[in-house]
Amino acid sequence: MIQLHTIIDYLDTLLDTASYSDASLNGLQVEAKNHELKRIAFAVDAGLSVIESAIKNKADLLVVHHGIFWNKLNPIKGVLREKIYALLSSGCSLYASHLPLDAHPEVGNNYTLGKILGLSKLQPFLDFNGKFIACSGSLDKPVTLNYFTERLATLDGAIDPLILDFGNDQVSKVAVVTGSGSIAIEEVYKQNLDLLISGEPKHEAYHAAKELGVNAIFAGHYATETVGPKALMNKLAEDLKIDTIFIHEGTGI
Numbered sequence: 001m002i003q004l005h006t007i008i009d010y011l012d013t014l015l016d017t018a019s020y021s022d023a024s025l026n027g028l029q030v031e032a033k034n035h036e037l038k039r040i041a042f043a044v045d046a047g048l049s050v051i052e053s054a055i056k057n058k059a060d061l062l063v064v065h066h067g068i069f070w071n072k073l074n075p076i077k078g079v080l081r082e083k084i085y086a087l088l089s090s091g092c093s094l095y096a097s098h099l100p101l102d103a104h105p106e107v108g109n110n111y112t113l114g115k116i117l118g119l120s121k122l123q124p125f126l127d128f129n130g131k132f133i134a135c136s137g138s139l140d141k142p143v144t145l146n147y148f149t150e151r152l153a154t155l156d157g158a159i160d161p162l163i164l165d166f167g168n169d170q171v172s173k174v175a176v177v178t179g180s181g182s183i184a185i186e187e188v189y190k191q192n193l194d195l196l197i198s199g200e201p202k203h204e205a206y207h208a209a210k211e212l213g214v215n216a217i218f219a220g221h222y223a224t225e226t227v228g229p230k231a232l233m234n235k236l237a238e239d240l241k242i243d244t245i246f247i248h249e250g251t252g253i
Contacts, residue, residue, distance in 0.1 A: 001036035002242055004093060007061060010240065011232075014107075015100035021129040024098035025069040030084060032093040037061055042233040043247040044225050046094060048083050053247045055090040062087075062247075063232070065109070065225050067096025101228045102178060103133040107235050109178040109228035110134045116227060117151050117174070117197070125175050125191075126184050134177040134184065136193060142170035145215060148197060152219040155227065157250030159220040162201055167215035171195045178224035188214050199224035200253060222251040 008028050012018065017026045029046075041059035043050045045066045054062040068083055076084060087094055102109050105122075110133070114122050119137030126134040149161055171194035177184045181198030182205035188196045189212040196214060200221035209216045230246055237244045 001038055003036055004034045015097050015104055017100050020099045022099040023071040024096055026097050026100055029067045029069050029096050030087045030094040032088050032091045039243040041245050041247050042229040044222055050247050050249050051083055051086050055092050057245050059092055061093045063095045065101055065229055099133050107231040109225050110176045112227040112231045113178055114176045119174055126187055136175040139172045142172040148217055155223040156248055157223040162218040164209040164216040166210045167213050168194050179221050185209050185214050221253050
């Protein structure tokens with residue numbers, strides 16, 4: 001068995017947590033107790049039902065992409081109180097990694113999804129506060145958008161994608177910005193890429209893509225961000241030889 005602080009040090013070092021300026025309070029968010037861990041759960045969101053599922057599955061630590069503390073102090077009441085109480089009373093700690101888990105070149109959401117889609121020559125894309133948080137890559141031969149929608153449909157929690165086909169019919173140069181990535185449309189245009197793949201669009205994405213002649217596929221915020229937590233889970237299990245479990249609760253968004 002491994003001590004909690006050993007796992008936290010491993011995650012903070014691997015993900016380079018301290019180097020990111022982020023709305024999320026990345027790192028250990030709730031320390032239930034500093035004890036030996038037998039099982040670690042991974043999930044996209046720290047929803048109350050996800051926390052309860054982690055506890056039911058006897059997890060000593062829950063690692064998520066979307067945690068419970070963001071860029072402002074909130075009174076600990078209501079659902080937030082319920083979440084913290086459930087964690088503390090069960091002895092299950094909570095760790096969150098937002099932008100660091102988006103950006104990581106080995107286990108990050110964007111690079112992992114890029115590999116799933118068969119992209120090669122993956123490189124950093126989309127500067128945010130001095131750090132590249134996404135990636136771009138290419139295929140050896142141009143394909144239609146259908147190539148990508150078929151592969152995106154295999155993700156956990158996959159939804160019917162929103163397809164904005166305002167660009168080239170044949171695409172090979174692709175940007176991957178999981179989660180909410182509408183902001184990247186202009187950068188896709190500037191870098192002469194053929195397609196943006198993201199999760200959840202903002203309303204203005206339609207006209208931005210249309211006016212710039214950019215293709216975009218929005219395949220679900222949740223679905224596109226299951227891949228990073230899973231990749232991190234697999235790496236941690238292999239490196240530290242500890243039992244892990246993925247808690248899947250799709251949102252349809």
